[in-house]
Amino acid sequence: MKKSTYWRIAPFVIVGLALLFRIFINPADPPNAALFIGRFHSMIVHFPIGLLLLAVLLEVLARAFRIERFSSTIKLLLLAGAAGAVAAVLAGLYLEMAPGYEADTLFWHKRLGIGIAILSFIAYGVRLLDGQPGTTVYRVYAGVLVVLCSFLMVGGHLGSVLTHGSGYMTRYMPQTFRSMLGLGSPAQGWAVRMATAEDAEVYSDLVQPILDSRCISCHNAGQQRGQLALDTPEGIEKGGGDGPVLVAGRSSESEIMRRILLPPDHEGHMPPEGKDPLTVAEAALIRWWIDEGASFDQKVAEVTPSPLVEQIFAGLELSERETGIFALEIAAADSTAIQAARAAGMAVTSLGENEPFLQVRCASASDCLNVEQVAALGLIASQVAWLNLGRTEVADSALAVLATLPHLTRLHLESTSVSDEALVHLSELQYLEYLNLYDTSVSDSSVQYLSMLPSLQSLFLWETDVTSEGVESLQRALPDAEIVLGWTLPSVDEDTTSAP
Amino acid sequence: MDELCDLKYNCTRRHFLSRTSLGIGSAALASMLNPLSAMAGSRPDDPMGGILSKPHFTPRIRRVIYLFQSGGPSHLDLFDYKPTLARMNGEQLPESVRKGQRLTGMTAHQKSFPLAGSRFNFSSHGKSGRLVSELLPYTSQIVDELCFINSMYTEAINHDPAITFFQTGSQQTGRPSIGSWLSYGLGSENDNLPTFCVLLSRSNDFDQPLYSRLWGNGFLPSLHQGVQFRSGKDPVLYLNNPPGVKQPTRRRMLDHLRELHQRQHERVMDPEINSRIAQYEMAYRMQTSVPVTMDVSEEPDHVFDLYGEAARIPGTFAANCLLARRLAERDVRFIQLYHQGWDQHANLPREISVLAKDTDQPSAALVMDLKQRGLLDDTLVIWGGEFGRTNYSQGKLTADNYGRDHHPRCFTIWMAGGGVKKGFSFGQTDEFGYNIARDPVHVHDFQATLLHLLGIDHERFTFRHQGRRYRLTDVHGHVVRAILT
Known part of the structure; x- marks a missing residue:
């Protein structure tokens, strides 16, 4: 094959590969590589806009003053603009997976962008035919340029709305013009x-x-x-x-x-x-x-x-105040690490869109915290905030992994065979707020480990061997924690009401 | 046009426009690679399977138990103490209070609107000093765990529209109910039980009916509809194998059926076919999981002491509360109880005592049982009806008898659990218990708050249907931040 053939095929191969890669990505959980590519969108996108608008401008000048020599420049600008538009669209398809873009605006921005890429190629194709004024080709070409121009304006504006928010252009506009647009005074911080x-x-x-x-x-x-x-x-x-x-x-x-x-x-x-x-x-x-x-x-x-x-x-303003681990700056977990944990048989879900933290539970009660799962937990150790091992057959020896999860705030161990000795692995957990040991065989000797948990707020010890004396000494060490030992509701006589 | 062809085109077009915009080739590729996520709105690669792969913000609760008191419990006889009514007992409802507000057809014709003070005594309880009627001696013991909203109000004045409004955010039927929205948005944490379970009970046989559409999926895929658990031999209808059919036979039958379904799906691409396959598989797993969940014979005696002896009788509210706890332990996302019978138009003092007795102890027991098992921290228990009752008597007011009509303008509900303040009362009604004096909470506010606790921004949780987006809260609703911790 001739060298020039390679050059002709190359763009199509690149575009094809980029599309294929895009299809295999789960949009809800994009890998960093995808977002890296996506961010080039903001850089690339200005080239096609400039090139295509310049082509239109030259075309208007050429027609107005009958300047024939612009012709080849315009063709080059259209082709370069079209190529740039395709590149911008491809990058845009990755960028849209990043969270936080307003869906309605994105919907139209995306469609206009794709429209621009297609239209600019059509414009280039039609321009190659060199239609003279009065012919159909000429009219089609003019029409395409008008539509292209309007798409560029609207699409570009929507892009700025996505990036900067809708009030960006009008924020510092003189009030006279703002009033003409029906806007009141801008809010102050x-x-x-x-x-x-x-x-x-x-x-x-x-x-x-x-x-x-x-x-x-x-x-x-x-x-x-x-x-x-x-x-x-x-x-x-x-x-x-x-x-x-x-x-x-x-x-x-x-x-x-x-x-x-x-x-x-x-x-x-x-x-x-x-x-x-x-x-x-x-x-x-x-x-x-x-x-x-x-x-x-x-x-x-x-x-x-x-x-x-x-x-x-x-x-x-009116958002939540951040405390505990939520005040910490923790990087999000690597998506491959999350996949690994899922593949090992754990259900891993995010605590929220803008939170790095994860909640984790064993998918199978009979096979909880096996060697693979412990290894997988190691990769997401700083992100695990909630861990649910309750009602499983988790082995005491596997609980050593708890000591490696510094940001654990909620831990379920109810109805397991956890022993007093295993609780030593908890003693380093400075953010642990919730600990459920209901229906286990822990006893008063666990108090020494539990009393070392500075953030503990809720502790469940019903149906364990912990005695009320044990709870008393624990309560002295943790005055703010609510320690639950079970409840009865004193029964009430049949007829308490004074009415008939 | 052939209806099946129609579906096919519908699907291709939707694909073409909303998924790829890049051409038929990649559209076909995308749907081949991941047909479920493209079509049914459920995500097989995600263990929770909800459409929101991440909640909007950190959730405070993971599940909800909604003890719906159908019929409209009288806030004036249960929670909202109004000495003014007792003092003015028998006097006419002042027009300055009613302000021409509409009444139901049942009392609009009445010539006289005699104010009726409650026949029941109120006393304050707990550290929070909450006033509760003597009708609820068990609830009185746990007021320090509860968050009361005294200032709920609704737009509907009759049972069905009002319940539909609470459950779906619209008085007209056809929208998904809360549990379906949650199933769709957050998915399941237990593959062997439905995400949305419904249990019914009643105190008498002649009360307002309930309809299965109250736990319907509306326009959401049908696998999100609520599943009713009945008392008796077949908790879920049509779940057991017919006589003579053995488990391996059932499995083979389902495998072949699945193949047929998949072929049909390739032909017409109707997402509901995927829902159907998922439901068959769920039903198969439920053949084992439901009997285990419903079997309370292993529960120790102290549990029945807590919930009351009625919990031993299947189909009672007490038994359903116990089952609600068992479902919560198994991580069912939304557990909906309905107790029918609160519609006391006449003979209120006698009848409300029956209702209170049937529901008081089990409700309180459920809260405390969840608490001692550590489940209350990530569960929200809600107790309330669809509206309140009038402060004037429907029918004749006598020394020991009165009735009350429907009253949408104020009523009381309580919540307990993660994320809401304990021993707290929010909002206030006027001295007549007729209008809201402070901090009104609309049904949409209630729904917005509920979603907020589950980590969902109610304004961003939408479903596109018939050309527009729908939300549980329609275009309204504000999160009631004052009750959140």
Whole structure:
């Protein structure tokens, strides 16, 4: 075969291989290699956009000024753009497996991208025919270019939405243009910023910025809609045409809260229709300020924050606060290590999308923690957080592996043959919060090991040989732990009710 | 057009558009390589088999036991103490409280709406000091484990739409119920039992009926539907081999049937065929697992002391609570109990005592039994009905008798288990027990919170059907963070 034939086949082989590799990947659990390839998408994607737009621009110039010599350049640009588009699509197909992309946007971005790759090849093919103005070929070519252009615009924009979020372009846009697009003022990161400052004031640092950004464009000394001005404390105290705007200490009776919390399509809702309603955090801060007395000079440090406000202060908006192992920076487990653990007969599942941690249990009760499984656990040792060995025939000797799982928080050993001696393997587990030893033969001599578990919160010792004296000494060592020794419900006489 | 052809085209098109967008070749390849994940929405390479290979965030619970009290238990006689009603007993419901709100056809014609104070005494219990009626002496003992929501409200005013609303997020029928959503999303942790099990009991024979669609899969693949466990010889219908058929014969029959099914699947590519194959295999495994699970003869006597002697009688609520614990021990994801009979339109004082007696001890026993086995930490037990009951008497109010009509505007439920606060009460009704005074919790909020505890973001857990995405919470619902730990 001639050398040039190889060169002609090579691109198809590469594309084919890339597609084939893509098909064999489980999209829910992509290997790092796939994501590595995928991230090239953001780099590659700009080339076809530039090349194709340049081709279109040159084409317009060529037609407008009848410049014939652009012709070969345009063909080259289209071909290069098409090749770039294919490369970008391929990389994109890997990148989409990365979590966190909004499904609807991705749906259209992906289809437009593939459309661009196909259309640019069509454009190149049709351009090779050199259709003159007036011919069908020419019209088809022009049509393809128009569609291609619009796909590039929309597809490119959706790509930026995926990467930067939907407000990226409008975030710092002058308010005049924002208003033309029907947008209100952008939200500030003030709550997070202010909460850290010790001497921050509730009104001037937290509440006033909200009023400034959301209310005073209509309710100020100059323009008093509803005879209400919210730009000064005096104006707030005075209220509006319908009476006072707030009742200090009672947010539920305050007109301002009522207006904020009305359904957004209600005619009384504030801010009025067409403007964004207050966010949950903004409304929560105003409510908190009113409930705490609507003072104009109180410092944040002087007032007790409600749990909601505390979360806002924590800078986490409304997400969960991280404690224990979740505050640690642990790398995710290698997907091949997880596969190995599954192949060895363990059910391994992730604790959450953004968590490296795993929960593990034995798939078979009769063959739990065999040599292969122990070896496989070693590969995911820092990620195992929950381990369920309960109701299995796990051997005491295999439990030595527990000492190698530093981030274990929940451990089920109920209804197993675990012995007191095996619990020595637990003594290093500083994050262990939950330990279930119900229905085992552990006895008071286990107390020495159990009392070394600093994080233990729940310990189940019902139907074991541990005595109440043992529990007492354990409780002294672990004052915060709840130690469960079983319950009875004192029975109640038949008829306790006074009614017939 | 031939219906089967239709399916075939439907499937190819869906493949072409949503899976690959790259051409028929790779579409065919993808479906050959992994037909189950492409079609049925279940993932054979994943042990849990749910569509969410990872939960959205770390779950607090792994399973749910829902003790549904069908009929609408009276919050005013069980949990929500209203001295005002006792003081104003017999006086008319003020219009300022009712505000023209709709009533059911059963009392809308009444000329008089006499307020009816509860005939039952309330006292405070536990460290949390929760007020509970004397009707529930056992529940009173465990209030420090419970999280009460006093301010539940719903949109439906009649039984079936209200139960359907609670279970599926829509008053109209046809949506998947909570258990089916969870089976679809989180999959199973026990290959030998259904992910969604249903147990029924009743206190009297003439109450509102329940329908199997309440544990139906809606538009989800049918292997996610709830499986009803009955009392008696055949806990699951049609599971046992017919007389004369031996186990090896059954196995061979299933193998051949599977082959036929697979051929049919290659021809029409209907994902429901895969569901059917999976169900046959599950039924085969259940032939062994169900009798073992349902056999309580090995349970020691102290268990029956805890749940009450009624637990020895199959089909009672007590027996079902015991079975619920046995299913929970076997990692069944969603265990749905229904107890029928709470619909006290008349003779409330006498009848509610029967209902309370049948359900009080087993409910409390279940919570404590789960706790002593270490199961309560990752289980959520829910106790509640579809709505509350009116503060005025339906029919004549006498010195020792009254009835109460349906009341959707407020009622009480409780939860216990992982992720929710213990010994905690949330929300408050007004002094008439008619409207909510503080922190209302809508049914969709309840559902959003339930999914949250299981590690699911209710807004991101959707299923595309008939051209749009559906969720359990429709387009509503807020997680009630105040009750979470």
